């Protein structure tokens with residue numbers, strides 16, 4: 640059965656309970672994706688990765704970022720100038736921890752990925768600052 644309430648968006652969403660997520664994610668992935676945690680800088684798997692690759696959502700496998708938009712930001716987190724597809728991620732203002740930032744989430748499963756800042760390089764001027772725990776590298 641198709642979801643008739645909102646066929647353009649809701650039918651594509653993946654929703655699972657915390658217990659279901661806990662069963663499929665590692666503790667680090669669960670803490671970041673589902674509880675909006677942040678891994679410590681320079682500790683993740685991909686901050687210094689230079690492989691030709693597609694980075695998929697660690698929660699649902701959606702294609703999120705391509706390696707040709709990845710750059711060395713010096714922040715200690717994987718950084719990208721743009722998502723692989725504008726529809727792959729969603730953004731929302733986040734005022735937690737006494738800061739106003741823009742949170743980036745996976746459009747499909749709602750998993751927390753990181754934040755986007757406007758101090759990135761050309762061509763977008765954006766810096767998508769993403770936790771390694773939120774993504775999974777798939778070599779090209």
Ligand SMILES: [Zn+2]
Nearest residue numbers: 696699745748
């Ligand atoms: Zn996802």
